[in-house]
Every structure is written in C-alpha cells, then in structure tokens.
Amino acid sequence: MTSPTTQSPASLRVAFLGLGVMGYPMAGHLQRAGHSVTVYNRTAAKAQQWAKEYGGNAAATPAEAVRDADIVAACVGNDDDLRSIVLGEHGAFAGMKADAVFVDHTTASADVARELYAVAREKGLHFVDAPVSGGEAGAKNGVLTIMCGGDAPAFDRVSATLGAYGRAVTRIGEAGAGQLAKMVNQICIAGLVQGLSEAINFGQRAGLDMPLVLDVINKGAAASWQMDNRGQTMIDGKFDFGFAVDWMRKDLGLCLAEAQRNGVSLPVTALVDQFYGDVQALGGSRWDTSSLIHRLRVLSGKA
Template identity: 65%
Template sequence: MSQSISTVAFIGLGVMGYPMAGHLARAGLSVRVYNRTAAKAEAWAAEHGGSHHPTPEEAARGAELVLVCVGNDDDVRQVTTGEQGALSGMAEGSLLVDHTTASAELALELDAACRERGIGFLDAPVSGGQQGAENGALTIMCGGDEATFARAEPVLAHYGRAVTLMGAAGSGQLTKMVNQICIAGLVQGLAEGLHFAEQAGLDQQRVVDVISKGAAGSWQMENRHATMIADEYDHGFAVDWMRKDLGICLEQARHLQARLPVTALVDQFYADVQVMGGGRWDTSSLLRRLRALQQR
C-alpha cells in the first residue's frame, strides 16, 4: 500500500486542472489526460509530454491514481461513473481523487461506488484559485480514509502547499463549504469598506495600507483591494462559479439546519452582479454592484 505512484490520469483541464496536471508532469510522473474539449488535451500533451485520450475510461486505464477537476456534480458523474467513465478503466487497488467543488452527497456516492470496485477514494476540493494552481500553492481539503490519503498525499503535494485529511468521505467538501461561506462574508465586507471610504472622500489605498496591518487584514484585502479600487474584475474566481458553490453551501445548510443569513444575502448580491452581466467577473465585483447602486 505504501508503494509510490508513478502513473496518473488527470480528467478536466480547465483553468485549474491544466496547471495542476502540469506540475505532475514536471515532477516526473507519467500523466495521461482527458478533457471534454479534445484540442485542450492535445495542447496540454504537446506542452508537457504526457498522453491525451478520447475518453475518461481510456485515460484512466493503467493509472494508479486518477484525479478529477471538472465543473459540478453532474460533470463528475459523467466522467467517473457514466458511460466510458474513469471507473470503467480503473483497476482494483487504484485511487480516485475528486478535486471538483461538489456536494458532500456526491462524495458519499463516489466513495460507495469505489468501495464496490476495491478502489480508494478521496473528495479533495481545493482553494487558492488559478494563481494557486499555477504556483503549486493550493490548499487541499480531503475526505476519506487514512490509508488512501497516505498514498495520494505525496502526489497532491506537487500542487498543494497544505494537504490535509479532514475526516471521512464528504469531509473535504464540507470543509470547502466553510471556506466559501467565510469568503462570501469577507468579500462583501471588503466591498462595503472600500465603498464607504470612497464616499467619505478618503484615499482608499492609504486606508488599506493602514487597516491591513491590523485585525481587518485578510487574503482578500491583500490580493484584491488594488483591482477593486481600479474597478477591474476580468480575472480571478468567477461569480458564476461562486454562486454554484454557495448554492451547495445553502442546500447543505438546510439539511443540517444551520443558519447562514449572511451567506444567503451575499448569494443574492452575486445574483445582482450576474444581472449586470458580471457572471465571469471576479467575486470581488461586489464593489461594482455597490457603485452601481450609488449612481441610481
């Protein structure tokens, strides 16, 4: 069980998966890739020297570890348990790791499907965005058993600066929900603070320089204040994806009978941003919403 992994498959080469798979190739692993848009898989293989395959099943065949990073629950099902999905090509004793931000229910579903086939499973959503993926500095929250985690962790460490087992299957997804709940409140607070400073006639940059050194400081403040002040949002984590994630959080909260009033409110603010045409804007575009309201 402790034997090192040398051959992996990576399913899904979006803005996150493409650089994540690249780190594995640069680390010397044999990487087999699949992407729904075949041209992107071909480009990845040409750049990194791995092999591209026409179906998830074929990409997974012969891989000791299969990594998935796609859009949502249905996408994960399609590339894992669906027709020509990865599980069809995986051997007993191999591992499946899902990096998609998805529901805890799906994680339990995949865990059960893998157990039936003698395959190890981790739900392992990531945080850090495209920049974190490109720099190999993602935070990875894992759910599964300790033996599976011990085998997968050295591979995940090639693009994760913090790789942590949070508990049984589903725990990774639940932890990612906590992450998104906290971000939603932080970004709205930052947007309101910068908007207030602007309306008060303060130098917003100088305000941030001062308050970022104290209790108000955060990753969002450090990494997003400048583009927010400049009203630039064509980068980062898209509002459409954040609303998908917050929908997962709110659905799970209903199941747990957990109260998330601020999260629900910010989700509606993001709906306003979508109506403004900002579905692909960065999540920090909540400030543009406030500016638009001010101009009415």
C-alpha cells in the same frame, strides 16, 4: 492530518480528468514533478494542447486515460459533470485498476462524494474528495490548499503526490468531509468580500486615500488574503480575472442546500448569494468575485 509537501514521491502513473483553468496547470505540475501523466478533457483539442505543451499523453475517454494509473485526479464543474466522467462504460471507474485511488478536486456536494466513495469501494477502488482553495493563481503557482475526505490509508497514499500543486494537503475526515470543509471556506469568503466591498466603497465616498488606508489596516486585525490580493483591484474597478461569479454562486448554492439539510441558518451567505445574482444581472457572470463592490457603486450611482 496535514501532509508535508516537500517530500518527492516516486514516479507514478497518474491520470488527470478535466483541463479547465484549474485542472490544466495542476496536471502540468504532476508531469513536471516526474510522473507519467495521461489527461482527458471533454474538448479533445484542449487535451492535445496540454500533451504538446507538457509532454504527457492524451486519451479519448476517461476509461482510456485511467488505464494502469496508480492515482486518478479530476477537476470538473459540478456533481453531474463528475458523475459523467466517473460512471458508465467509458467512465473512470470502468477503466481503473484494482486498488487505485480516485482524487476528486471538483467543488461538489458532500452527497456526491459519499455516493462515489461507496461505488468505488464496491469496485475495489478508493475515492478521496479533495476540493481546493487558492483559485487560478494558486493552481498555476502550485500552492493550493487541499481539503480531503476519505479513508486515511487512501489519503496517505496520495498526499505526497498532491504536493505537486498543493502547499497544504490535509485530511479533514471521512468521505464528504473535504467538500464540507470547502463549504466552510466559501461561507467565510462570501462574508469577507462583501465586508471589504462595503468598506472600500464607504472609504472612497468619504474621500479617503484608500490605497493608504488599506495599507494601514492590513497591518492590523482587518488583514486578509482578500485585502492583500483584491483590495487594489477593487479600488480600481478591475474584475476581468480570478474566480468567476458564476462559480461562486454554484458553490454558495451547495452551501445553502447543505445548510437546509442540516438545519443551519446562513443569513449572511444567503444575502451575499443574492448580491452575486445582482452582479450577474449587471453582466458580471465571469467577473471576479470581488465585483461585489461594483454592485454598491451602481446602487449609489457611482459606477
């Protein structure tokens, strides 16, 4: 089920935990949509900066931030980061009111989603895993794609609110399904970026006018978001923006671990993950994922 994002939900009390490159603007969209937002960030100065910029509130702990909130959203780094803000005496679950919904936008494992869903239900709370796609630009522009797992009634309660920063908010299935869908997304992207890198590198070595070539083939079957948004910057060798290689390797690690558990072969994904390891070794840990082409240029002595 995909929720329309044009609906304007009533003003709610919302908490947002984690103000990184994604969470900071996402929380801002909620405040601008008319909700009363309280934020928490591990670096308190970032939370105070957000509160000053958007006019919301900042709290010292997750438990304090979520007090009286109808919806709690989070976007942190990984499974351990997520547990650290959810569990324990200062965690979100300790402060949330009965029947409130926790929405996790972290790209994490399906296992931790199922784990925290079970803990939430024991405490009379709701948990929706809701990883996003669209990157930093999607978060800033409020046009993320949000893939959700969890109980349908909980999803229905939060879907319109998530429309503040999501252009498509879809329930995929039960707890963990959102994370599994995000893994599918990342598997697709890994192959696309490697293919686009090889194609551009090939075309440049052949002496083609690659901006012209991409303009032509982007009108046909080869068209993709990656070509639209990264083709020219890959031609120019510009990578100091976007979704970092470190983050992609974390995500691909989740994909490969899940594949090992369920017996699926991911040969191309495993290979691209190794290629990203090469990019890290070249100093590109924080480069955009399109930097795979730089590896090919180094190999050919054309970097």
